[in-house]
Every structure is written in structure tokens, then in C-alpha cells.
Amino acid sequence: MSYVQGVLEEAIKRNPNEVEFHQTLKEVLTSLEPVFSKRPQYVKTGILERLVEPERQIIFRVPWVDDQGNLQVNRGFRVQFNSAIGPYKGGLRFHPSVNLGIMKFLGFEQIFKNSLTGLPIGGGKGGSDFDPKGKSEREVMVFCQSFMNEIYRHIDADTDVPAGDIGVGGREVGYMFGQYKKLANKFTGVLTGKGLTFGGSLTRTEATGYGVIYFMDQALKAQGKSFAGATTVVSGSGNVAIYAVEKAQQLGAKVVAMSDSDGYIYDPKGINIGTIKQLKEVERKRISEYANIHPTAEFHEGCSGIWTIACDIALPCATQNEVTEEAARSLIAGGCYAVGEGSNMSSTLEAIEYIQSKNVLFAPSKAANAGGVAVSALEMSQNSMRYSWTFEEVDTKLQTIMANIFKNSNEAAKEFGYEGNLVAGANIAGFLKVAEAMLAQGIV
Known part of the structure; x- marks a missing residue:
């Protein structure tokens, strides 16, 4: 059994019944086989064993009261998967299908996607099994506030910067940002996908x-x-x-x-x-x-x-x-x-x-589809500078980022014997940057 296959089988065994997570592990890890043949130092330092295990998994309850005065309880998640190249970055999904396995699948994918952008952002993902569909404005607001009451202690502009995803748009981000500001007593770029009047980016x-x-x-x-x-x-x-x-x-x-x-x-x-x-x-x-x-x-x-x-x-x-x-x-x-x-x-x-x-x-x-998180990272940069770029400026940066992602994925595929295979190329190009950062930072 190869090194990669052994890590894959152990990861699946340690995370039973998480079908989507298993799927992304198989898709990514099998394409990395040639990398470990050329770079045995990654094997000796257990890069892959560490990479498939999230740095932190947070699960919490989200109680809220609906318009009929009834108490509802949902489950919230934040999987902080890897911070080797920057603060955790990834969306929040509000949908009935949300569970830990889906959060881990999305967070693991986010590591490589964020790496491919060339920007200093790590991988994470979160959300809740709350369904915004059919809910009133008040119900959405009180749920978002309750969700932030817990997650605010785990996020920060330099630690973990969530964004939107399915079920989380500008409305939800706005409610969560307002609650974060009240709880933390500071105005920072802790969320992306914000409204343009309070730190959002054009083109997002x-x-x-x-x-x-x-x-x-x-x-x-x-x-x-x-x-x-x-x-x-x-x-x-x-x-x-x-x-x-x-x-x-x-x-x-x-x-x-x-x-x-x-x-x-x-x-x-x-x-x-x-x-x-x-x-x-x-x-x-x-x-x-x-x-x-x-x-x-x-x-x-x-x-x-x-x-x-x-x-x-x-x-x-x-x-x-x-x-x-x-x-x-x-x-x-x-x-x-x-x-x-x-x-x-x-x-x-x-x-x-x-x-x-x-x-x-x-x-x-x-x-x-890395363009969304790329512009989210550009929003983080603008927030740090207390400055904003025009639509055209952000769009030009986005075009350059996406062109570089194709170039780097295509070249990695050629280098490691997968010419024309952008799946393997993207996996390898994203992995190499993260692996080198992990190697440099020691066993942490």
C-alpha cells in the first residue's frame, strides 16, 4: 500500500459516515501520489496526516425564538481546517443539509482553493442547519444574532474571516456583522461580503x-x-x-x-x-x-x-x-x-x-470558482487599508488571479505527469504552497 493510500484509508476510518468528506479526500489525495515520490521530506514530516485533520472543529447550539413565540434550536459549525498560509477563510452556509461532514468537505476544498488564489488565506468553513427560506426578516435577524453570539469568540480579522455561501447573502452578513461589532466592541474586517456602506468590496x-x-x-x-x-x-x-x-x-x-x-x-x-x-x-x-x-x-x-x-x-x-x-x-x-x-x-x-x-x-x-474567495481576500485588504478600489480595479485583479490559477494548475499538471488534467494540476499547485508553509513552521 502506498503512503498516500494509507493516509486516505486511515482518514476515512477516523471520519465514518462523512460521505462528502470522503469524496473530496479521494479526489485530492489520489492526485498527489507523484508529489511524495519527488519530495520525500513531506512524508517524513507527516504533512498529509496533519493536512487531513482540521486544526479545530467547533460545534454549538443556536437557540432563537420564532414569530409565534416558540423556541427553536439549530446547530452551528465552524471548521478551522488549516492556517499555514494565513487566517482561516471560507463561507458560512445556512441550509437544512448542513452537517459536520459537509463542513469538513467544504473546508478541506477551501485550503487548496485559497492557496491557488496566491493570496495569504487559509482554509475553513462553517454554517448551520437553519433554513432562511420562508422565514421573516425578524426571524432571520434573531437567528443571525444568536449564531454570532457563539461564533464571535472564535473569529477575528487576523484569525478567521467568514463570508457568505448558500443561504447567507448580504442581508445575513449584515446582521451578523452588526452583532459582532456590538459583542466585540470593534469595527474590523471580520466578515466579507459586507454591504458597500460598511466595508464591502465592489465586484464581490x-x-x-x-x-x-x-x-x-x-x-x-x-x-x-x-x-x-x-x-x-x-x-x-x-x-x-x-x-x-x-x-x-x-x-x-x-x-x-x-x-x-x-x-x-x-x-x-x-x-x-x-x-x-x-x-x-x-x-x-x-x-x-x-x-x-x-x-x-x-x-x-x-x-x-x-x-x-x-x-x-x-x-x-x-x-x-x-x-x-x-x-x-x-x-x-x-x-x-x-x-x-x-x-x-x-x-x-x-x-x-x-x-x-x-x-x-x-x-x-x-x-x-475561486473568484469569490479571491475578491473576499481583496475585501480584507481594503478593510486593512481603510480604503476601497473601484469596480474596474477589483475586476482587473480578479482577471489576473484567475489567469494565474489556470497557468499554475496547467503547469503543475505537466510537471507531475498529468498533462491536460486540471483536477490534478489544481490539487498539486494548491497543495505545494501549503505543504511548504507547514514544513517551514515545524510540527504544530
């Missing part, structure tokens, strides 16, 4: 979606292709999907489908992103309403059918494991030649293996 809303397109644009160009004239399918209709569609259309793509948890819309004439923004960002309505406004569009119940639409480029931007092997087969049968993950771990291991076996370009989330 667009960052993840734009970043996916900037990364894919580089990857496509390397193969002599581009978004111009490419039929594109994008799952989801949150921030990532909306701004991926917007930027793809600016580069000449024809986006024909989007989705939400109810189903998907197909518009052969091309999605009207203005309508989507109105429905989702302003009116908070279901995507099915789009078909009532645009008669050329069709609404189909269920999300998985979106991958049966013939396309050139597929951008899964909804949730983890949304692209199964069956979906991958449908995409490739429909002529798809590029898949870029906008959501975290969008594809199952089987789907990735099948896509790569057909020599289809595949961009993993830790590289392709």
Missing part, C-alpha cells in the same frame, strides 16, 4: 460567476476555442449562475438554460439575464415564471434534465454532486466539449472520470 457579488468565466476563457483559449458562439448551459440561478451567464454572454456565448430547485428553463433564443435578475434578485420568485414572460422558453420540472440539453459548454453552478455519471454521459452525447464547475464539487468522482476519459476539458471547482 459578481466575483464567483465572473471568475468561472475568466478561468474557462483561459482554458478554452489553450485549446484554440472560446465562448464566442458557444451554446452554453448553466445550472442554478443564484449569484454564481447569474453572473457566470452575464459574463459568458458578454464574451459571445449563447446561454440557453438555467435552473433552480424546482426545475429548469430552456430558451433556444438565449436566456434574457435581465429577466432572471428581476425574478431572482428583486422579486425572489421561482425560475418557472421566466416562461410566462418569454413565450419562446419552456419550463421543465426537475433539475437533472438540464444536462440533456445539447450544448458546447456546461457550467454547473447550483450545488455539490449535481453532475452524475449519467448526466456526464448525456452532456458528451450532446456534443459538450468543456465543463466548468461553478458550485463546490459539482460533479461526482464517476462523472469526472468519465468526462476526462473522453478528453473533454474539465475545470474543477477549487480552481474555477
Whole structure:
């Protein structure tokens, strides 16, 4: 048994029933095999054994009172996974599916994603099994305040800087920031994704979606292709999907489908992103309403059918494991030649293996969707300087970061015998920076 395989099996054994965490461990660790052959010092110092174990895992109760006067209790999490290259950085997710295994999967991915940005930020993740959907403004506010009542003692601008994720947008960040300020009696850049009136960064809303397109644009160009004239399918209709569609259309793509948890819309004439923004960002309505406004569009119940639409480029931007092997087969049968993950771990291991076996370009989330955390780190920089950059300045920095992520991932893949495999390349490029920092800092 190889060193890497031994560490992987022990990590799975020590973390039973955490399916998503097991999945990311397998995806990352198996691609690192060649690294340890070339750099045996990592084996001697137990870099991998330490890397798969979070530095700290915090679980706490979140009591709050609903509008009917009833006491509700949710569970809160913060997994501070690795701080070798900077303070923990990663989003907070409020969703009923949240559990420790999902937090660990997201936090482990965040280590490599943050490393790839080239910015000094470590990896962490957190959240709660609270569901903001259907809750009143008051209920969301009191929950966020109660959540912060515990987590505030574990975070700081130079220790751990959470951001938003699924279920946590500007509203939730604002409520949490206000409570932190009251409890800690200081105004710092302790959260990112803040409103522009109290330390937020321009381009943060667009960052993840734009970043996916900037990364894919580089990857496509390397193969002599581009978004111009490419039929594109994008799952989801949150921030990532909306701004991926917007930027793809600016580069000449024809986006024909989007989705939400109810189903998907197909518009052969091309999605009207203005309508989507109105429905989702302003009116908070279901995507099915789009078909009532645009008669050329069709609404189909269920999300998985979106991958049966013939396309050139597929951008899964909804949730983890949304692209199964069956979906991958449908995409490739429909002529798809590029898949870029906008959501975290969008594809199952089987789907990735099948896509790569057909020599289809595949961009993993830790590289392709790093734009959000990159701009969050830029927000941290602006907060530290008590200064703000223009939209254009931040967008230019984001483009440079995403271009460098592609370059470094592509070069790492070539160096370690995985030419063309951006999954392995991103894992290795992200790992090397963290490993060197851990090596330099001793056994801690």
C-alpha cells in the first residue's frame, strides 16, 4: 500500500459516515501520489496526516425564538481546517443539509482553493442547519444574532474571516456583522461580503460567476476555442449562475438554460439575464415564471434534465454532486466539449472520470470558482487599508488571479505527469504552497 493510500484509508476510518468528506479526500489525495515520490521530506514530516485533520472543529447550539413565540434550536459549525498560509477563510452556509461532514468537505476544498488564489488565506468553513427560506426578516435577524453570539469568540480579522455561501447573502452578513461589532466592541474586517456602506468590496457579488468565466476563457483559449458562439448551459440561478451567464454572454456565448430547485428553463433564443435578475434578485420568485414572460422558453420540472440539453459548454453552478455519471454521459452525447464547475464539487468522482476519459476539458471547482474567495481576500485588504478600489480595479485583479490559477494548475499538471488534467494540476499547485508553509513552521 502506498503512503498516500494509507493516509486516505486511515482518514476515512477516523471520519465514518462523512460521505462528502470522503469524496473530496479521494479526489485530492489520489492526485498527489507523484508529489511524495519527488519530495520525500513531506512524508517524513507527516504533512498529509496533519493536512487531513482540521486544526479545530467547533460545534454549538443556536437557540432563537420564532414569530409565534416558540423556541427553536439549530446547530452551528465552524471548521478551522488549516492556517499555514494565513487566517482561516471560507463561507458560512445556512441550509437544512448542513452537517459536520459537509463542513469538513467544504473546508478541506477551501485550503487548496485559497492557496491557488496566491493570496495569504487559509482554509475553513462553517454554517448551520437553519433554513432562511420562508422565514421573516425578524426571524432571520434573531437567528443571525444568536449564531454570532457563539461564533464571535472564535473569529477575528487576523484569525478567521467568514463570508457568505448558500443561504447567507448580504442581508445575513449584515446582521451578523452588526452583532459582532456590538459583542466585540470593534469595527474590523471580520466578515466579507459586507454591504458597500460598511466595508464591502465592489465586484464581490459578481466575483464567483465572473471568475468561472475568466478561468474557462483561459482554458478554452489553450485549446484554440472560446465562448464566442458557444451554446452554453448553466445550472442554478443564484449569484454564481447569474453572473457566470452575464459574463459568458458578454464574451459571445449563447446561454440557453438555467435552473433552480424546482426545475429548469430552456430558451433556444438565449436566456434574457435581465429577466432572471428581476425574478431572482428583486422579486425572489421561482425560475418557472421566466416562461410566462418569454413565450419562446419552456419550463421543465426537475433539475437533472438540464444536462440533456445539447450544448458546447456546461457550467454547473447550483450545488455539490449535481453532475452524475449519467448526466456526464448525456452532456458528451450532446456534443459538450468543456465543463466548468461553478458550485463546490459539482460533479461526482464517476462523472469526472468519465468526462476526462473522453478528453473533454474539465475545470474543477477549487480552481474555477475561486473568484469569490479571491475578491473576499481583496475585501480584507481594503478593510486593512481603510480604503476601497473601484469596480474596474477589483475586476482587473480578479482577471489576473484567475489567469494565474489556470497557468499554475496547467503547469503543475505537466510537471507531475498529468498533462491536460486540471483536477490534478489544481490539487498539486494548491497543495505545494501549503505543504511548504507547514514544513517551514515545524510540527504544530
